[in-house]
Amino acid sequence: MRSPRRLPLLVPVLLCALAVLAARPTDGMDGDGGSGTGTQVARLYADAARATRQYEDGRREAEAQRSKALEYEKRLDRQRQKIDAMHEDLGRIASAQYRGAGSLPLTAQLLLADDPDGWMRGQRALDRADMAVNNAIGRSLRAEAQLAADEAKARATWRALEERNADLAELKKEIEGKLEAARARLDGEADASVSAGSCPGAVRPDPPDTNFGRDWVAPVETYTLSASFGSGGARWANRHTGQDFAVPVGTPVRSVGAGRVVKVSCGGAFGMQVVVQHAGGYYTQYAHLAAVAVDQGDRVRPGQWVGQSGSTGNSTGPHLHFEVRVTPEMGSALDPVPWLSQRGVAL
Template identity: 35%
Template sequence: MARHRSKARNKQRSTNRRTQLVGLTAALAATAGTIGLTASVGEASTASTGLSPSQADALTAARVERRDLGSRDATRIDLSLADARAYQERAARGTMRARGALALSAAKAKSARIVAAKAKADAAAKAAAIAKATALAKAKAAAPKVVLPTTGYHLTARFNQAGGRWAHNHTGLDFAAAYGTPVRSVMAGEVIQADFEGAYGRQVKVRHADGTVTSYSHMAEFDVAVGDNVTAGTQVGAIGLTGNTTGAHVHFEVLPDGNTPVNPDPWLRQHGVTP
């Protein structure tokens, strides 16, 4: 009898242990998410798992708590992602603003360089123009006011000289020189004639600022044309033999009124040169 009771107690203990082990295993599995129990399982779930009502309630509470925890974790993840996106957007806007500022700064610097280069070029051009004008003024000031009509010459006939070589008394000075020697304008003026003129041959006439006209005849060539402006010493032609002449020379005349010749000798002396 005593042995029978002992066996019954041992069997009961074994059954209780198995029940506790099953309940503990189920609770652990629910906590780890390995079993899918619902709140509506009720007594059927309790019977199938061998859980007591208190264990089933604990399992349901653990499951609800786990679900809420997962929901909170998901919400935190969503918020973290939203924060990250907002940060990225702010960073992108900051980058765009920085790039815009850099582009604006570069454009301003380029514009400043262009303005500086133009100002430098304008200043250089102005300085060059001033230098050129100064050089011209110096050259003009240094240039002779009056020169003789040629060089390397000797006089072969003077004003009012009589002779069978002329229809009337001589109307100018004859400067004889080697054929081709340059003939020069004695003063600044404007060329009013460059043509072949009968007995005078190739003839150039220059009208000066005071209205006086000087004439150069018997030349071999023309080096100016009507309308040209010349200075004292500008070549107008070359010593030749054209027209009525017996030797290479230039016949030089001075016509104060443009028509009537006067003695070139005193006129040249009055202007600072001696023939």
């Protein structure tokens, strides 16, 4: 039986962590013993990112196997050709087994032999013919059995790879659905808190890896740049004083460098916000947040989460408003894009 096309070689199963992701609770307590939507969003965000990475890894692995699958199919074709050739050899050997140099069968030659030597020569020829037939049959049977095993293994491997990728896609969809619902709750809770003038406490999810190996990073990992420094619009009294990053509600917001948190507040045009002081007399502001992950006075590292993006305050949609200042207050802003570029961060 011929195997289906596009059969890959055996691939390592890199996706065993799916079961952990699927079973992982997302409604548990946060790092400080509290609970809340912000913590759920943070954990779901991390789970969604992890599931997405594994899904993409699985897709890349499948693509990498396709070239190997073509080579493997060629090998199977060569095996089939060898088996066909063996079958032809068997036919020729069987035809020649009972025929001698002339037209008489070998058994007749033995009966008509004039001397013992001739009889022995005939017997040896007959034995060699039998051995050749038996060896050819054995090789053919072994080759056919190996071919069948290889084809079955290849089909099973391809089915398993496709099933795992389908499971990954379903898991990714499920997590993203939960994340979207949690983001909506977080956005509503944040607006209610700001309207009431009662800022929620710091959400402290499991700390992510912040060993970036560099001193400065972008404030969010994945984003679309929107309103830029100095741009005009009806939303601002004068000019825009920062750089906006369009990101979904709940996106982790990171401190761009090492420093100390000098302000955590909610209310007013910036909604929930965090201000961090850095060496050299610079300050960075992270505004319109839906949740904060630090308290005033905390020391932060490059890339450490300081909050989660939102749409609180004077905002028409979820985004991060990021400013660089030379004082902790408004009115001393610098263009953040060249400031970050000078520190090795290209936006």
